[in-house]
Amino acid sequence: MAKGISAEAREDILVQAFLTCPNISEISKKTKIPRPTIYTVIHSDSFQRKYSEARNEAVTGAIAYLQGKLGECAAVLVNTATDTEVPAQIRVNAANAALSQCSQWTKNVDVIERLKAMEELMSQVEQEQKSQRRRT
Secondary structure (H helix, E strand, O other), X not given: OOOOOOHHHHHHHHHHHHHHOOOHHHHHHHHOOOHHHHHHHHOOHHXXXXXXXXXXXXXXXXXXXXXXXXXXXXXXXXXXXXXXXXXXXXXXXXXXXXXXXXXXXHHHHHHHHHHHHHHHHHHHHHHHHHHHHHHO
């Protein structure tokens, strides 16, 4: 690590290292930043903000990628579950995985719909309360 690097550049380097390295020792080796300096930097608000944003972007990217592959994954499970040449236990496992995931997605969609309905209701109540305050 070059001497005299700016604090902002050090934070950026550490953010990337935290996304790719399993622990502080590996981060220190990879970046050549001493462990005490790493501990100081990671407790700063600006590092925490940058790291949170970078982690959210990484997770969002991974989710988008996996969502794009859902059809293929579902097809693999269905094909495995219905292939009579596949051993019975593997077919059962594939069927269970497909059914379990479908159940979870259904629950998630139901919860999201209920949450949206509650948010709409809360918004209506807030609007009514504002209207009543204006009238009084």
